[in-house]
Amino acid sequence: xxxxxxxxxxxxxxxxxxxxxxxxxxxxxxxxxxxxxxxxxxxxxxxxxxxxxxxxxxxxxxxxxxxxxxxxxxxxxxxxxxxxxxxxxxxxxxxxxxxxxxxxxxxxxxxxxxxxxxxxxxxxxxxxxxxxxxxxxxxxxxxxxxxxxxxxxxxxxxxxxxxxxxxxxxxxxxxxxxxxxxxxxxxxxxxxxxxxxxxxxxxxxxxxxxxxxxxxxxxxxxxxxxxxxxxxxxxxxxxxxxxxxxxxxxxxxxxxxxxxxxxxxxxxxxxxxxxxxxxxxxxxxxxxxxxxxxxxxxxxxxxxxxxxxxxxxxxxxxxxxxxxxxxxxxxxxxxxxxxxxxxxxxxxxxxxxxxxxxxxxxxxxxxxxxxxxxxxxxxxxxxxxxxxxxxxxxxxxxxxxxxxxxxxxxxxxxxxxxxxxxxxxxxxxxxxxxxxxxxxxxxxxxxxxxxxxxxxxxxxxxxxxxxxxxxxxxxxxxxxxxxxxxxxxxxxxxxxxxxxxxxxxx
Numbered sequence: 001x002x003x004x005x006x007x008x009x010x011x012x013x014x015x016x017x018x019x020x021x022x023x024x025x026x027x028x029x030x031x032x033x034x035x036x037x038x039x040x041x042x043x044x045x046x047x048x049x050x051x052x053x054x055x056x057x058x059x060x061x062x063x064x065x066x067x068x069x070x071x072x073x074x075x076x077x078x079x080x081x082x083x084x085x086x087x088x089x090x091x092x093x094x095x096x097x098x099x100x101x102x103x104x105x106x107x108x109x110x111x112x113x114x115x116x117x118x119x120x121x122x123x124x125x126x127x128x129x130x131x132x133x134x135x136x137x138x139x140x141x142x143x144x145x146x147x148x149x150x151x152x153x154x155x156x157x158x159x160x161x162x163x164x165x166x167x168x169x170x171x172x173x174x175x176x177x178x179x180x181x182x183x184x185x186x187x188x189x190x191x192x193x194x195x196x197x198x199x200x201x202x203x204x205x206x207x208x209x210x211x212x213x214x215x216x217x218x219x220x221x222x223x224x225x226x227x228x229x230x231x232x233x234x235x236x237x238x239x240x241x242x243x244x245x246x247x248x249x250x251x252x253x254x255x256x257x258x259x260x261x262x263x264x265x266x267x268x269x270x271x272x273x274x275x276x277x278x279x280x281x282x283x284x285x286x287x288x289x290x291x292x293x294x295x296x297x298x299x300x301x302x303x304x305x306x307x308x309x310x311x312x313x314x315x316x317x318x319x320x321x322x323x324x325x326x327x328x329x330x331x332x333x334x335x336x337x338x339x340x341x342x343x344x345x346x347x348x349x350x351x352x353x354x355x356x357x358x359x360x361x362x363x364x365x366x367x368x369x370x371x372x373x374x375x376x377x378x379x380x381x382x383x384x385x386x387x388x389x390x391x392x393x394x395x396x397x398x399x400x401x402x403x404x405x406x407x408x409x410x411x412x413x414x415x416x417x418x419x420x421x422x423x424x425x426x427x428x429x430x431x432x433x434x435x436x437x438x439x440x441x442x443x444x445x446x447x448x449x450x451x452x453x454x455x456x457x458x459x460x461x462x463x464x465x466x467x468x469x470x471x472x473x474x475x476x477x478x479x480x481x482x483x484x485x486x487x488x489x490x491x492x493x494x495x496x497x498x499x500x501x502x503x504x505x506x
Contacts, residue, residue: 036489040084040482040484042483045086045194046085048087048140048192048196049141050140050198051142051195052197052259053200053203054461055467056072057171058073059143060461060467061120061502062110062458064099066097067502068502073468080493083489084491090138090141092141098112098126098128099127101171102128102131103132108163131160134160134173137186144183145171147200148203148224150241151183156168157172158177158182159179160179184245184248195257196259197242197256199259201412204238205232208397210269210362210460211230212362212389213393213400218234218237219235220234232404235404238407238411239411246415246416246421257421257481258415263427263430264405265434267447268447268449270360270362270393273369275355275356276333277331277382278327278334278382280327280330280383295325296324298349302349303316303319303320325353325354326354333355336387350386352386360393361391365382365392368381370382370383422474422477424476430454433452440472440495441494443465445465450501463498464500465499472487
């Protein structure tokens with residue numbers, strides 16, 4: 001009873017003391033962050049013009065369409081510049097969200113891609129953007145998909161009549177001030193106070209890359225009129241054009257930013273399809289090996305003869321090992337034609353080998369691997385039928401591309417610095433996204449196809465969120481070069497406002 005009495009008294013004391021306590025917690029005041037006012041520093045953003053190619057145009061998911069154009073990185077930057085004295089920003093908008101182009105009513109490019117649950121697919125629908133319906137400019141966004149460096153100075157590149165001849169660009173034909181105009185002259189005629197020159201040089205290597213290296217490296221050839229569509233531009237030509245472009249744009253005192261060319265090794269168009277994409281059981285592996293037995297045996301005989309002619313045995317052994325084709329139960333490397341191998345066609349042997357992790361299979365090969373030739377179940381592409389050069393980028397071809405990119409970027413950095421411009425390294429941004437992922441607000445952006453957030457469904461161009469991040473990086477560079485405060489004042493893009501995939505029905 002004594003214990004009960006003491007406990008009762010304690011509970012009573014607690015109940016009385018509780019009456020004197022305010023059980024309603026005071027609201028915690030939200031921390032107010034006071035951002036500084038917008039300050040343009042030494043830059044003047046009243047007239048902004050963007051020169052570039054696909055990235056500048058907002059090209060995404062394999063096409064140009066209105067929703068992506070409204071979120072192109074130059075448009076995003078112009079939206080921010082509006083708070084720093086920036087003026088109107090006009091773009092050569094297409095007619096729909098389908099994508100694709102018509103010329104004389106005939107479709108000349110595909111509609112955009114969308115994610116159908118299994119992978120990228122072409123959006124059903126007919127484009128409505130007619131190239132011959134020339135728009136009335138001028139346009140602040142002079143981004144022209146497909147533009148190579150020397151096209152900036154090419155008269156007639158915007159001629160509708162030249163489009164079917166392959167001598168003009170359909171995107172520029174819609175927006176050129178006249179059929180004989182040049183991209184650079186149309187940009188400079190607007191007398192910009194600020195400009196960006198972005199991804200110039202990318203298309204000078206891209207067609208070579210996407211074609212599996214089927215073009216020619218034109219180093220030392222100063223005449224672009226002799227180039228094929230898949231060739232790599234001579235770095236000397238690039239230097240001449242880029243220098244002239246910057247000189248023209250800065251002639252009246254305009255300031256600006258230049259952006260380097262990213263390396264293709266970061267793009268999922270070249271990194272998505274595995275080199276060892278062929279699953280076989282033991283019985284099938286044995287059957288395929290039987291088909292290559294004569295080829296493998298011929299290697300031994302031919303190299304034995306080459307050794308007798310003076311080829312070091314170590315070199316012969318290394319090349320035999322590289323060229324021998326052997327399939328096993330499980331995942332197998334595809335068989336490819338490699339034109340950079342020692343040419344043994346004079347001995348009746350083709351230049352075959354199995355791919356390695358150092359080879360890049362282009363994204364389009366995913367729908368080709370494993371298909372049969374003429375319905376013959378014994379003629380399987382990538383297995384019994386080696387992949388042709390257009391499906392694979394070998395290390396030698398990758399080196400050709402990277403050598404050109406390095407030369408272009410050296411010019412961009414040198415000319416940019418010498419002209420007092422902001423220099424932004426886009427390659428660093430994609431390197432980070434490809435390796436560890438790069439943070440954008442609450443999102444970790446990677447270069448994985450479909451779900452990485454950085455690169456769109458075509459495997460090459462950025463998503464709208466990727467372009468927003470790119471815009472922020474350029475604005476950071478502008479802050480550093482000219483003392484503006486886009487980042488500090490909060491005038492930057494927010495990740496949540498920019499999607500990564502567009503649904504079919506936008």
